[in-house]
Amino acid sequence: MSKYINNFFAKANQNFNLGEKFKAPHNPGSRILPSKSNKNDADYQMRIDAGEMVGTRRNIVLQVNSQAKATPLKEWIRKNKSHGKLATAYFDTAAEDPQKEATRVAEELQRKAKENV
Secondary structure (H helix, E strand, O other): OHHHHHHHHHHHHHHOOHHHHHHOOOOOOOEEEOOOOHHHHHHHOEEEEEEEEEOOEEEEEEEEOOOOOOHHHHHHHHHHOOOOEEEEEEEEOOOOOHHHHHHHHHHHHHHHHHHOO
16 A cells, blocks of 8 residues: 555655645645546545645645555545545645645655555
């Protein structure tokens, strides 16, 4: 399962400016990345959603997509439902360096996800 978590974050870091994505305004429950499409859901197998804001801190949620192809991810969904949270972390929208803060959050999500499987 760690392989799929690593792959997701490698793709996310390569294809998105995480600092901009995490800092942008989002409604709780909305998707931050990747954009919702059957192709993205199958390719990335996971997604990052926006959670609630607490002051200047946004809860960032890593979830497994219901269209995931990998057997370990499908099993995780079966046990935890498609809205099960693989990992959560807080992003400080007031951080002086949003990219550095996003890197910290991505590393925390990756570590927590691996601990949670």
